[in-house]
Amino acid sequence: MASESKTEKPLKLGIIGTGIFAVNNHLPTFEKLPNLYLPWACYNRTKAKAEDFAVKAKISSDKIHDSLESIVSDPDVDVIDALLPVQYNLDVVKLAVKYGKPLAMEKPIAANLDQAREIVKISKENPQLPIIILEQWSYYKAITILKEKLNEIGNVVSFTYKSTGPFYVSNKYLKTSWRAKPEHIGGFLSDGGVHQLALLTGVLGRVSKVSGLTKQVRKQSGADDILYSCMTMENGLIGTFTYGSAFGATKKSCVFEIMGDNGSISFDFTPKRVPTATVLIGANGDVEPKEEVIQIENENSGTLKEFEVFSEALKTKDFTKILSTPEVCFHHLAVIDAALKSSSSGGNAIEVQTP
Known part of the structure; x- marks a missing residue:
């Protein structure tokens, strides 16, 4: 030192x-x-x-x-x-x-x-x-902003997290040997998935159980490259987590929605757009909700x-x-590990391991 x-x-x-x-x-x-x-x-x-x-x-x-x-x-x-x-x-x-x-x-x-x-x-x-x-x-400004808005939507009940997109043959990292023949569990699922989990858990806390299904779409990925899952959080929230960029032509879509009994938060962090959180407040769907739109300029993406x-x-x-x-990032990898084990067992719920 x-x-x-x-x-x-x-x-x-x-x-x-x-x-x-x-x-x-x-x-x-x-x-x-x-x-x-x-x-x-x-x-x-x-x-x-x-x-x-x-x-x-x-x-x-x-x-x-x-x-x-x-x-x-x-x-x-x-x-x-x-x-x-x-x-x-x-x-x-x-x-x-x-x-x-x-x-x-x-x-x-x-x-x-x-x-x-x-x-x-x-x-x-x-x-x-x-x-x-x-x-x-882990250092996204969005994490702080979303956490601050959680109490406005009442009792938080559930979430949907989706990050999907097309497969790019021109991806320069495909030519690296550690990507083509990954020794790390899940290949692209862990390499990119831990990003997504840093955002998800940064806002809602740790994942307790995962029931997931994975599949390998592209030979170049070297391992399973898409994940569809249901999650239970340690605080009791339930939700879905979908991740993968191995599809054919499709629009890149990155959206994190959090639902409560007095409103919702929808965070759109699709690349090439200004990350935007839309907060809707209201417990009755018959009444026009109060809406707040928050644009997060210069997000800490690098x-x-x-x-x-x-x-x-x-x-x-x-x-x-x-x-x-290390302890925080262990959890991100452990969630991917649980999802892979769940998939290999036909989608059974698997507890996320701790250090």
């Missing part, structure tokens, strides 16, 4: 995994936050990719490392930013603890619940060492907000600012 004097300067980043997402998403974020972060070192299993990234990130050639342990143990590196196939996340966590380096790593938390459970255990045993799972949907949060947490030592903790 950086010393107190160093925290006044940009945190020196050791970037592990220098592929598409590092170049297209993380690097532009760091360029927008030059006072907070400085790309300092990098490592990739394919050294040529690390060398290309180093040029783009203005990293010195002598800071291109040859192994995971080498970059994590680098005394000049303040923080590790890991963008690896998630089956390697546990290895990075163990090294981060060994060398006392704060760690940011991409979601989902791990490839399976055994690995995820061990990451949670290590995190709890080392509370002085912050770990943030880079699940940017990686900027989560890295701002991580920097602030490191500088203030207030780790409660980190919402996407």
